[in-house]
Amino acid sequence: MPEVSLVLRSTRVVTPEGIRPAAVAVAGERIAAVLPYGAELPRGAGVEDVGDHAVLPGLVDTHVHVNDPGRAEWEGFPTATRAAAAGGVTTLVDMPLNSLPPTTTVPHLRVKQDAARGRVHVDVGFWGGALPDNTGDLRALHEAGVFGFKCFLSPSGVPEFPELDREGLTASLTEIAGFGGLLIAHAEDAAALAGAPHRAGPAYADFLASRPRDAENDAVRTLVDAARRTGGRVHVLHLSSSDALPLLARARAGGLRVSAETCPHFLTLTAEEVPDGATEFKCCPPIRERANQDALWQALADGTVGCVVSDHSPCTADLKTPDFATAWGGISSLQLGLPAVWTEARRRGHGLDDVARWMSTAPAELAGLGTKGAVAAGRDADFAVVAPDEAFTVDPAHLHHRNRVTAYAGRTLYGVVKATWLRGRRIAGAGSTGQPTGRLLERNH
Incomplete structure (x- = not known):
């Protein structure tokens, strides 16, 4: 065993083999071994005994809109990554849009990396973007280290990131498949959205009607067909419609x-509880009904859906007007994702090992982050130390993201993040975060 500098000990360590008492030995930035709880500890190692607090692998959030540079008043790298650290997230992958310029060429990627360098509290990677006019830039972006390519099948909400039509989707996915890349897609069909009823005003029911399930279902069908024709690898982002689950299950079963x-x-959250005018609940696709939510939980249990990620998409408070038709769509939850999911998971009989699989292991695998996502020898020493039975009430004043608008305000959640460790160093704890020590990540490095 290499020289051990730290041992993190708990009666509840979430490992790939299950939850058990253990002593996690850290050498430098990596986990050297996961030892029995009562094992003789390496001489000279510092010992951090967290008692009955659970030790999870640091969360990996592959769906975060940082918006920096260009719209940093919405969210910036220092604030977003501080919120991540406070919420047990040790790695995030930034989306290519809502920043200016969008991450759609190698020079634009360098601008994004320059904006982030030296200002991040957690490790940060980047998605590229697939647009109608940048198919020729995709291979170079892949070689420059982006983790994959995001596209929209309907308008994105910002003019500099137009959607792909079916021909554009085929062209992009054919190119991406040619170099073994990954396409991630906002799956709402433009024609289905255009044909839906649109009514301005504060009524959530009207907004929900404007983003029907058929828009998601049709888009998922389009993506599955494109994957079948091109042999490309496709990931459906932020799935909301449970009606699309059988289609996904058949596609996966068919190879x-x-x-x-x-x-x-x-x-x-459920549509039934969203108050009229409460546009902090607006997102696209939308929050749907309780029965739909039950089906999503079942899909997590059976593996049809693998990842749970935030889609942290903040804006300035003035853009959350009371009119659902015009308010910016996005929910800020980077700091609260773990307790929100754990609160509902525990009620439904799931364990912390399930949550770790959905929120750390599976997103790491999606992005090819081979040293992240598990408390196991050889992995980065990234940990979230959580008091799973301790509850708190969400107070926006205690959130770290730049604009403290949240759909979770006033909710009581279980799972207090006591400390976050990144590559063997504590980066958050006792309500505060340290200096930014995160790194910029590239695919396969």
Whole structure:
């Protein structure tokens, strides 16, 4: 065993083999071994005994909109990554849009990396973007280290990131498949959205009607067909419609390389409880009904959906107008995803090992982050130390993201994050975060 500098000991360590008492030995930035709880500890190692607090692998959030540079007043790298650290997230992958410029060429990627360098509290990687006019840039972006390529099948909400039509989707996915890349897609069909009823005003029911399940279902069908024709690898982002689950299950059973994620807000919030005018609950696709939520939980249990990630998409408070038709769509939950999901998971009989699989292991595998996502020898020493039975009430004043608008305000959640460790160093604890020590990640490095 290499020279051990730290031992993190707990009666509840979440490992790939299950939850058990253990002593996690850390050498430098990596986990050297997961030892029995009562094992003789390496001489000279510092010991951090967290008692009955659970030790989870640091969360990996592959769906975060940082918006920096260009719209840093919405969210910036220092604030987003501080919120991540406070919430037990040790790695995030930033989306290519809502920043200016979008991450759609190698020079644009360098601008993004320069904005982040030296300012991040957790490790940060980047998605590239697939647009109608940048198919020729995709291979170079892949070689420059992006983890994959995001596209929209309907308008994105910002003019600099237009959607792909079916021909554009085929062209992009064919190119990406040619170099073994990954396409991640906002799956709402533009024609289905255009044909839905649209009514301005504060009524959530009207907004829900404007983003029907058929829009998601049709888009997922389009993506599955494209994966079948091109042999490409496709990931469905922020799945909301449970009606699309049988299609995904059949595609996976048939050997297609198609996967899907969902989000904390779809698993914990329901359309029935959204007050009119409460646009802090607005997101696209939307929060749907309770029965739909039950089906999403079942899909997590049976593996049809593999990942739970935040889709943290903040904005300035003035953009959350009381009109659902015009308010910015996005829910800020980077700091709260773990307790939100755990609160509902425990009620439904799931364990912390399930939560760790959905929120750390599976997202790490999606992005090819081979040293992240598990408390196991050889992995990065990234940990979230959590008091799973301790509850708190969400107070926006205690959140670290830049604009403290949240759909979770006033909710009582279980699972207090006591400390977060990144590569063997504590980066958050006791309500505060340290200096930014995160690194910029590239694919396969």
